[in-house]
Amino acid sequence: MHAGSRGGNIVASGNDDRTVEAGAGPSGVSINRAGNLVLVANRNAATVSVFRFANGSLTPLSTVTIGNATSSPVHVQFTPDGPLREVARAPVGDWAQGIAFSRDGKTVVAQNMADRNLAVFRFDNGRLRDTGQRIAVNGGPAAIRTADRQ
Structure with missing residues (x-):
């Protein structure tokens, strides 16, 4: 898995590389324990892209807005039980x-x-x-x- 190309793309690596569109400035990637969901932090878009991973392919599911123009996500992580949620903020x-x-x-x-x-x-x-x-x-x-x- 690669994130961070200038065009805002993610490349799923393996025998047959494919490119899927993420948000601007992809900088952090997290894969859930089951290996079927992928989150991408898009630091230049203040969003997180959510993908399904199945049969060697990434399929876009949704985009979640997190942050704003001055405070964007650079890292994402699944919680042990899997849901995507903000739990706390601190400087x-x-x-x-x-x-x-x-x-x-x-x-x-x-x-x-x-x-x-x-x-x-x-x-x-x-x-x-x-x-x-x-x-x-x-x-x-x-x-x-x-x-x-x-």
């Missing part, structure tokens, strides 16, 4: 590029590219609280994921 650093949740869903880390750090939040009872903790990194973080421990 983050300069040019926030993505988030990752801990396995228990109680810690949220936001990456701030221009500030060159990771901001740590706690998510409890539907509220997002800034812990004030910042983890400095050498470069501007642009992609973040969590890994399960074995």
Whole structure:
């Protein structure tokens, strides 16, 4: 899967590449656990494109407006039970590029590219609280994921 071409396209890679139209400035992609739904954050359009993935093909389902001209999505992620919804908002650093949740869903880390750090939040009872903790990194973080421990 590739996102980020100038034309606002997503390319489903495999034996037979196909291009489908997403919104302007596709920058984040998430695939649900079942592998049949794909979300694309369109940072220049303030939208999220929703696609169905079946039989090697992406089919557009809908487009959801999230944000505005000064605050657009750059990252999307499925919740464990699958629905697309906004659960909380909090100010983050300069040019926030993505988030990752801990396995228990109680810690949220936001990456701030221009500030060159990771901001740590706690998510409890539907509220997002800034812990004030910042983890400095050498470069501007642009992609973040969590890994399960074995």
